[in-house]
Amino acid sequence: MDLGLTGEEVAFRDEVREFLDAELTPDLRRAQRLNPSFFSEPEVNRRWNRALHDRGWVAPAYPVEDGGTGWSPTESYIFATELAKAGAPLLQGQGLRMVGPVLLKYGTEEQKQRLLPGILTGDEYWCQGFSEPGAGSDLASLKTRAVREGDEYVINGSKIWTSHAHFADKIFCLVRTADTPRRQDGISFVVFDMDLPGITIQPIITMDGQHEVNQVFFDNVRIPANNRIGPENKGWEVAKYLLEFERGSVHGPFLRATLNTALKVAQSKQDGNGNALDNSYVLNRLSQISSDLDAYQMMELGMVATLQAGRNPGVAASIAKLRGSEIRQALSETVTDILGPEALRFHTPRPLSALDIEDPVEQAKAIATPKYLTERVHTIFGGASEVQLTIIGRSVLSEAS
Numbered sequence: 001m002d003l004g005l006t007g008e009e010v011a012f013r014d015e016v017r018e019f020l021d022a023e024l025t026p027d028l029r030r031a032q033r034l035n036p037s038f039f040s041e042p043e044v045n046r047r048w049n050r051a052l053h054d055r056g057w058v059a060p061a062y063p064v065e066d067g068g069t070g071w072s073p074t075e076s077y078i079f080a081t082e083l084a085k086a087g088a089p090l091l092q093g094q095g096l097r098m099v100g101p102v103l104l105k106y107g108t109e110e111q112k113q114r115l116l117p118g119i120l121t122g123d124e125y126w127c128q129g130f131s132e133p134g135a136g137s138d139l140a141s142l143k144t145r146a147v148r149e150g151d152e153y154v155i156n157g158s159k160i161w162t163s164h165a166h167f168a169d170k171i172f173c174l175v176r177t178a179d180t181p182r183r184q185d186g187i188s189f190v191v192f193d194m195d196l197p198g199i200t201i202q203p204i205i206t207m208d209g210q211h212e213v214n215q216v217f218f219d220n221v222r223i224p225a226n227n228r229i230g231p232e233n234k235g236w237e238v239a240k241y242l243l244e245f246e247r248g249s250v251h252g253p254f255l256r257a258t259l260n261t262a263l264k265v266a267q268s269k270q271d272g273n274g275n276a277l278d279n280s281y282v283l284n285r286l287s288q289i290s291s292d293l294d295a296y297q298m299m300e301l302g303m304v305a306t307l308q309a310g311r312n313p314g315v316a317a318s319i320a321k322l323r324g325s326e327i328r329q330a331l332s333e334t335v336t337d338i339l340g341p342e343a344l345r346f347h348t349p350r351p352l353s354a355l356d357i358e359d360p361v362e363q364a365k366a367i368a369t370p371k372y373l374t375e376r377v378h379t380i381f382g383g384a385s386e387v388q389l390t391i392i393g394r395s396v397l398s399e400a401s
Contacts, residue, residue: 005078012075012078016082017086019055023051023055024048024051024086024087028044028048029086030353030363031044031351031353032044032087032089033360033363033364034351034355034367035089035351036208036210036367036370036371037210037374038090038374038378039092040089040090040091040092041353042092044353045092046125049122050121050122057069057079059096059120060076060079061097061101066104076304083253084254085253085257087257091122092125092164094126094127095122097249099115099126099242100119100120101242102229102241103115103229104116106189106229106230106238106241110226111226115170115191118169118170125164125167125170126168126169126171127162127163127164127168127194128162128171128173129162129216130159132144133158133215136161137383140184140187140236142157142175142176142187144157144159144173144175144218145177146176146177146188146190146223147177153190153222153223154220154221155190155192155220156218156219156221158215158217158218160204160213160214161213161214162201162215162216163213164212165213165214166203166214169193169194170191170194171216172191174189174235174236174239175188176188178232184236185233187235187239188230188234188235189229189230189238189239190227191229192227198220199217199218201214201215201216201217206373207373208370210350210374211350243382243383250300251300255327255328256293256297259331262334262338263277264360265339265361265368268361282334289331289334292323292326292330299320303320314395315391318391318395319392321382321388322388322392325379326385328378329375329376329378332372332374333372335372339365342365345366345369346369352366
């Protein structure tokens with residue numbers, strides 16, 4: 001694996017930097033610095049999504065004919081690195097990184113023409129309807145049911161932990177369309193509008209003070225049958241394909257930017273003996289995280305090289321999900337440890353970008369506690385760490401046999 005950049009790649013990096021200097025406005029950077037969540041605020045998301053779309057850079061992984069860039073995996077990684085260094089908002093992934101790739105692989109031409117434009121522009125905001133009360137990590141036990149009536153499905157049931165459902169225009173959803181001996185065989189993948197009669201959204205305020213997730217109820221919700229993506233009762237295959245994209249996303253550059261912020265916070269924390277980096281505990285913690293992150297980014301680069309060679313990274317996506325989640329949590333824990341009682345600021349008005357704080361280090365301090373609480377979820381959503389360990393273990397045992 002060659003870690004050096006070619007002349008063409010250096011020129012590409014410089015082009016990206018010029019674009020970011022011109023289009024990534026101070027208020028967008030500020031909104032990202034004061035964002036404790038994995039998701040950008042919807043209006044921030046729409047603005048940044050539109051800027052990237054207008055430049056033709058919003059969906060690097062898509063085929064060129066479907067709105068993609070035609071970049072190599074290396075160029076895509078360079079792009080992600082420059083976004084992180086510049087402090088760009090993280091785009092909401094349910095549309096671009098989840099249902100979009102599903103449509104490209106399993107959707108009909110009519111479905112792609114109808115749904116992809118709104119995903120690419122960001123004008124249509126999506127949410128995900130997978131987990132249910134009693135069906136989280138054991139997703140195949142889901143009970144939300146879709147009954148076929150002529151050219152429609154009638155949906156009844158409930159989904160939970162549905163991020164940004166209260167902002168969403170559309171939802172992609174797993175529903176049970178048949179009772180089968182093997183539970184995975186009776187599931188279908190459907191998409192529909194969130195303003196249909198019979199949909200009720202109940203907010204869930206999490207311990208970080210955010211209204212980010214919801215429970216969504218479906219009471220005789222009627223959707224066109226042509227809103228099913230892929231064959232009936234084959235939605236489990238579609239969902240597994242989607243989760244490969246969710247777990248295999250590039251996060252190393254953004255974690256590196258978070259580590260750099262943590263170092264600045266440590267340097268700013270003064271006592272009679274110097275700053276926090278003079279404390280051996282803090283220095284050891286940050287050094288360990290830096291080493292872990294070096295190894296993580298090497299693994300990500302290995303995945304890039306695998307993709308460049310036209311191969312599937314396979315179980316490496318689960319390893320990346322597992323280790324990336326753990327590094328996220330280690331970073332937020334260390335920052336709160338460094339700040340001590342100073343971390344115990346809990347600003348209730350949201351969004352936090354409305355706070356009258358301009359200094360980047362003070363901004364990091366202001367979101368330390370909600371960010372620490374928010375990061376707890378990363379070892380759960382997108383496949384809990386225990387699930388990833390099972391996938392990794394099965395892969396290792398399969399290779400050994």
